[in-house]
Amino acid sequence: MNSVAPVTVVIADDQALMRGGFRLILKAAGIDVLAEAADGEQAVAAVLKHRPDVVLMDIRMPGLDGIEATRRIVAAGPSRPTRASGATAGVNEPDAVHAGPRIIILTTFDLDEYVYEALSAGASGFLLKDVTPEHLVAAVKLVRTGDALLAPSITRRLVERFAGRPGGPPASPGSSAPSASAAPAASSPSARPGAPGCDMAALTPRELEVLGLIARGMSNAEIAAKLFLSEATVKTHVARILTKLGLRDRVQAVVLAYESGLVSPGS
Numbered sequence: 001m002n003s004v005a006p007v008t009v010v011i012a013d014d015q016a017l018m019r020g021g022f023r024l025i026l027k028a029a030g031i032d033v034l035a036e037a038a039d040g041e042q043a044v045a046a047v048l049k050h051r052p053d054v055v056l057m058d059i060r061m062p063g064l065d066g067i068e069a070t071r072r073i074v075a076a077g078p079s080r081p082t083r084a085s086g087a088t089a090g091v092n093e094p095d096a097v098h099a100g101p102r103i104i105i106l107t108t109f110d111l112d113e114y115v116y117e118a119l120s121a122g123a124s125g126f127l128l129k130d131v132t133p134e135h136l137v138a139a140v141k142l143v144r145t146g147d148a149l150l151a152p153s154i155t156r157r158l159v160e161r162f163a164g165r166p167g168g169p170p171a172s173p174g175s176s177a178p179s180a181s182a183a184p185a186a187s188s189p190s191a192r193p194g195a196p197g198c199d200m201a202a203l204t205p206r207e208l209e210v211l212g213l214i215a216r217g218m219s220n221a222e223i224a225a226k227l228f229l230s231e232a233t234v235k236t237h238v239a240r241i242l243t244k245l246g247l248r249d250r251v252q253a254v255v256l257a258y259e260s261g262l263v264s265p266g267s
Contacts, residue, residue, distance in 0.1 A: 007144045008032045010050060012043035012069065013058040013106060018129065022056060022136065029137040040064025044072050047101055053144045055103045057123070059114050067118050070103050074122030074248075102143035102248075116158045120259070124249050143249075159215075159258040160265040200260055202244045208262065210237045214250060215257030 009031055013019045016038070023033045035046040039061045047055055055073065059066040077100055105118045105126035115126050124143045127136065203211065213223045220238065224231040238250070247253050257263045 006030055006032045007054060007140055008034050008050070008052040009054045009056060009140060010035045010037065010043065010046045010052045010101075011056045012037040012040070012046070012061065012066065013056070014038050014061045015058075018058075018106075025133045025136055026140065028133075031137065031140060038062075040066060040069035043069045044076075047073050048076060052101055054140050055101050056106055056127075056140075057103050057118075058106045059118060066105060067114060067121055070105070070118050070123050071121040073101060073103060076100065100248075104139060104143060113161075116161070119158065119251055120255050122248060122252070125251055159255055200245070200256075200262065203241060207237055207241050207244070210234065211241050211253060211257050212263050214238065214241075215254045215263040 009026055011019050011022050011026075011033060013022070013036075019036045019038075023036065026033055034050040034052050037043040037046050041064045043055065043057060043061075043066075044064070057066045057070060061069075103118075103123040105115055105123045106129055107115050107126055108129055109115075118126070125139070127139055131139070200208070209227070210223060213226065218226070220231050220234045223229070224234045227234070238253075241247070241253060242249070245253070245256065247256065258265065
């Protein structure tokens with residue numbers, strides 16, 4: 001009989017009531033909440049200490065905000081051996097080589113400009129704070145497998161709205177300094193937020209084609225139909241793209257495709 005280890009989570013939110021509500025929902029679903037944090041500094045420390053599978057990260061917190069906390073957690077590297085993806089709803093690519101704790105951003109507005117910056121910093125998706133208990137549990141279990149939480153079409157909407165702004169994404173909330181993850185110029189196809197030296201030239205023409213279709217919000221099945229390939233072949237291409245570019249998940253692939261200039265907003 002297969003024994004699956006419970007999902008482990010750290011919750012970071014400056015509102016005690018919000019943390020408590022999430023904790024109760026997750027524990028009722030058999031998900032272990034290892035620690036709670038009221039700001040970004042506490043969140044980073046808790047993640048480094050407890051090594052959770054998933055982090056629920058409020059985007060706006062006093063002191064160190066959720067964006068910078070996300071950046072630091074991603075920079076710290078993997079917390080545990082990577083897993084192969086399970087057969088969950090959505091995308092089913094294996095974990096990328098450099099996977100670490102999966103970070104879900106908690107926000108009030110789904111097109112918040114800071115959500116875009118958090119995705120660029122390495123978050124695997126976002127949830128609105130009024131999420132239903134069922135959706136919260138499903139989201140945590142989904143990203144634990146290495147899948148991206150949100151549909152690529154939603155990520156595309158975010159990227160199209162903010163990637164083309166002069167000067168790139170805004171500074172983190174409460175910070176007057178320029179963002180360290182500001183979008184690179186479209187003429188720099190080898191750049192990627194959070195992974196300097198990523199080289200798009202490593203991709204084959206077919207992989208570049210698949211990456212472009214991912215960025216346009218297509219599912220594996222839709223890509224397979226468009227390119228007259230089997231869905232299994234498309235999944236293989238996607239897995240190779242993530243591995244070659246050192247990407248954590250499909251969300252990061254969409255962000256990279258726009259910020260590198262492979263796909264243009266509105267195309």
